[in-house]
Amino acid sequence: MTDKIEIRQSLPEDIISIEKLYPVAFPDEDLLPLVRELLGEEPVVLSLVAFADKIMVGHAIFTICDIGGRIDKVALLGPIAIHPDWQRQGIGSAIVRTGLRRLENVGTRQVYVLGDPVYYARFGFETENGVAPPYPLPDEWLGAWQSLNLHGDKSPLRGKLSVPQPWRQHALWVP
Ligand SMILES: CC(C)(COP(=O)(O)OP(=O)(O)OC[C@H]1O[C@@H](n2cnc3c(N)ncnc32)[C@H](O)[C@@H]1OP(=O)(O)O)[C@@H](O)C(=O)NCCC(=O)NCCS
Numbered sequence: 001m002t003d004k005i006e007i008r009q010s011l012p013e014d015i016i017s018i019e020k021l022y023p024v025a026f027p028d029e030d031l032l033p034l035v036r037e038l039l040g041e042e043p044v045v046l047s048l049v050a051f052a053d054k055i056m057v058g059h060a061i062f063t064i065c066d067i068g069g070r071i072d073k074v075a076l077l078g079p080i081a082i083h084p085d086w087q088r089q090g091i092g093s094a095i096v097r098t099g100l101r102r103l104e105n106v107g108t109r110q111v112y113v114l115g116d117p118v119y120y121a122r123f124g125f126e127t128e129n130g131v132a133p134p135y136p137l138p139d140e141w142l143g144a145w146q147s148l149n150l151h152g153d154k155s156p157l158r159g160k161l162s163v164p165q166p167w168r169q170h171a172l173w174v175p
Contacts, residue, residue, distance in 0.1 A: 004052055004053060005050050005051070005052055005057070005091055005094060006050070006051045006052075007048055007049070007050045007051075007094060007095055007098045008048070008049060008051075009046070009047065009048060009049075010039070010047040010048065010049045010059065014049050014056065015036075015039065017049075017056035018035060018039075018049070018056070018059050019032060020056075021056060021057075021058075021059055021081050021083055022035060022059075022079075022081050024083060024084055025081035025082060025083060025084065026079075026081060031079050031081075034079070034166055034167075034169075034172065035059075035061065035079065037165070037166035038061050038063060038164075038166045038167075039061075041063070041164055041165075041166060043064075044063060044064040044164055045061055045062070045063050045064070046061070046062040046063075046064075046075070046099055046102060046103065047059070047060075047061050047062075048060050048061075048062075048095050048098055048099055050082075050091050050094065050095050052086065052091075056083075057082060057083045057085075057086040057091055058080070058081065058082040058083065058086065058091045058092065058095050059080070059081050059095075060077070060078075060079070060080035060081075060092075060095045060096065060099060061077075061078065061079060061080075062075045062076070062077050062099045062103060062111070063075060063076045063078075063163065063164060063166075063167065064108075064164075065112070065161050065162055065163050065164070066162050067131055067157055067158075067159040067160065067161060067162065068159045068160060068162060069162065070159070072109045072110070072157055073103075073106070073107050073108045073109055074108065074109060074110045074111070074112065074131075074157070074161070075103050075108050075110075075111045075112070076111070076112050076113070076161065076163060076167065077096065077099070077111055077112070077113040077115075078113060078114065078115065080092060080095065080096065082095075092119075093122065093123075096123055097123065100123065100148070100150065103150060104150040104151075107151075108150050108151075109149070109150060109151040109153070109157070110131070110147050110148065110149055110150065110151070110157055111125075111147060111148045111150060112128060112131065112133075112145070112146070112147045112161055113125055113146050113147070113148075114133065114137075114141070114144050114145055114146075114173070115144055115146070116144065117143055117144060117146060120146050120148075123148060124148050125146040125147060125148045126146060126147065126148070127142075127143055127145070127146055128145050128146050128147040130156040130157055130158045130159075131147065131157050131158065131159055131160065131161055132159070132160040132161065133145050133160075133161055133173060134160065134161055134162070134163050134167060134168065134173065135170050135173040135174070137173065137174075138174065138175060140175075141175065
């Protein structure tokens with residue numbers, strides 16, 4: 001199934017399909033305002049779309065961030081949305097791995113994510129303790145704040161993740 005999947009950087013005209021995808025992937029949450037704003041933030045955003053037979057079935061965003069203005073290249077993964085008819089077929093994993101590879105190729109050191117550890121552990125994400133998220137998380141979410149090192153140098157980064165404007169909304173960081 002997934003050998004028919006094409007993953008590429010999104011184009012401006014993909015917004016129509018992206019706007020249809022999010023409400024079905026997230027029926028209880030309106031992430032479109034965030035997604036629209038992030039897509040307006042190029043080049044600080046890596047936006048990847050997955051197509052199956054010319055139908056958009058998935059989308060993920062990696063936002064380039066920094067830690068207190070330091071030079072280390074870091075990124076934040078999210079949101080990621082796979083059409084419900086296409087979930088559990090490896091498409092989410094394929095998009096994430098494509099994004100991680102591209103970020104690694106441009107020297108990104110660490111990628112952060114706030115998400116289900118059961119899902120993100122498969123890519124090597126581990127609980128993050130050295131770099132704080134932009135807003136304090138409730139205790140029950142602390143295990144969901146994770147990161148993946150893409151760089152040989154494993155000396156831990158410390159500080160607080162600085163995110164571009166679209167991510168600076170407390171509501172995005174609370175249950
Ligand atoms: C979570 C999501 C991105 C995963 O993408 P996917 O293409 O379905 O996942 P993959 O096929 O690569 O991996 C499938 C595995 O992921 C796990 N998985 C899938 N959805 C999961 C979820 N919501 N939570 C935890 N694990 C999940 C399962 O273990 C599954 O393996 P299994 O089929 O053997 O049980 C997708 O299900 C989705 O878009 N969900 C709705 C939106 C969402 O919750 N996005 C993530 C938060 S931003």
